Amino acid sequence: MSIGDVLLDVQDVSYHFGGVQALAGCSFTVHEGETLGLIGPNGAGKTTVGEMICGGRHPATGRILFGGVDISHAARWQIARLGVVRTFQMARLMTDTAVMENAMLARRPQRGERLWRSFFPRLWWDQEIEIATAAERTVTVVTLQEKLTQMAGVLSGGQRKLLELARAAVGEPRMLVLDEPVAGVNPRLRDDMVSVLRAFQEAGVTLLIVEHNLSFIERLCKRVIVMDQGRILTSGTLDEVRADPRVAKSYLGMNVVVA
């Protein structure tokens, strides 16, 4: 998949939690169809940037453009409607409903969500079957097909992360923001995740992966951005970044295993 125009443009964004400066003038761009890794030590501000892009937080200064639209102060649902889908550091599912329901919620718009239409299944049934088929297919890809009609609450931590990915796929996103997708996931499931994310790449979805695990990043990202103390330290390929002494000092010096 070739890399297209700038899709996400983060311009000089800052944010603070009370007195703690989480982001101090952070700028970067993500191109359409690109997979960008966002790495850095704990507390670097990676997750804060990810949440900001999805509308969970709003920048104190600076702005964020998505496809040319200013989303700095847009609500979560507005940004979601532009085609941004995210996964969470701790997988967030509707644990009291079926796995299938979790996956099917992701598609939008759905005809049967209008109040008056909801009483007439005839008006939305075709679409329901279509979405259910898509949900079944993606849940099968992440090997959870046995669990389709069980409560999402029965899934293990790793399975929950896989379901989040399947759910994101049903949502047909333009851009997917992944917040530590492999944290707490065993190596075998990690391989599953890589292949699922490769499929996203092949489909032209822009990916922003916030992650600690460098070997995982290496398998997916051509370009990475290193953050430290709320700033962009450097960017480039993973090899270039590794060669940078500042990175070694702030990150790789912290006893992190480099694959």
Add this chain to the structure above:
Amino acid sequence: MEYYIVTLVTVAAIETILVLGFNIQFGFAGVLNFSYITFVAIGAYTTAVTTLGSHQTQTFPQSYIVGLSLPWPVALLVSGAVCVVAALLLSFLVMQRLRSDYLAISLIGVGEIIWTVAGNQTSLVNGWTGLANIPRPYSNLGIASGGLAGDLVFMAIGIVVAVGTFFAASRLYKSPLGRVLRAVREDGVIAETFGRRVLAARLTAFCIGSFIAGVGGGLLAMNTGAYNPNAFLPLETFLILAALIVGGTSSPFGAVVGAIVVFIVISEGTRYLPSSLNPDLVGGLRQATIGLLLIVTLRFRPQGLFPEPNLRLYRRLRSRMALARPLAPPAPGPVGVGDSR
């Protein structure tokens, strides 16, 4: 005896309607409306003042506002609509900025205010004395022959409305809108992450539930023929909540069963206690039994007698998919994720 049974069935139908409305708010969308009974009261009073006619026609003096004599179906619909307007006004005041627990508390407050005003401002709905002589549709039928025809017809009206409400609630549950309501109930952030507006969804459920409360309240007022502020003490909301928890929160069928268990089996069952008991004890025992039932349910079967039919819904959907598959054209792949293996 026949009269007793007809009365019981009518009451069961009306209480079922009320529990179903509460279920849409609390069970479907997680909006805990502790002033639900106030909406029932608004519906009851609206029906009363739109069917009683003008003051001049009354055989005894009672003061109330409006004073129309609308046909009963119109009056019921107006009652529902007035409740929706009240719900919208109220949500404008309290729902926008409040989390559901604080919303519940402030709604209790709103209920108390309306209760006090209805009781003390006599010119509105005749104060604490309440309104009497509220006409019941077809109550004159067969009265000459001393038969039950009028009661039977009203019972049938109650059943038809209850069944209609049940099917509407079931369809809502199964629809994509029901899915959005459940998403909002489970985790608002998930709903927003997938482009749904939490406030809009909660408001939708709040308004549907209020409409049903209004219609149910109207039927309640017609059935008893009289309505005063003692009929909507805050405790009544908790009885409806108890019925829903016993039957099964968010299951439409559970709501029906819960309404029958709490409002008929227990309320009427205590009537057959030995007559040697102190009469005051009977009312107390009734409430104690409902409380005990609630505790037993929450301890041993927290999902209620009939749990949420969510898994069944998706099992059924999958079997329908299997039927649809040979006929339907291949569905477009979800961003090609299926193609990688």
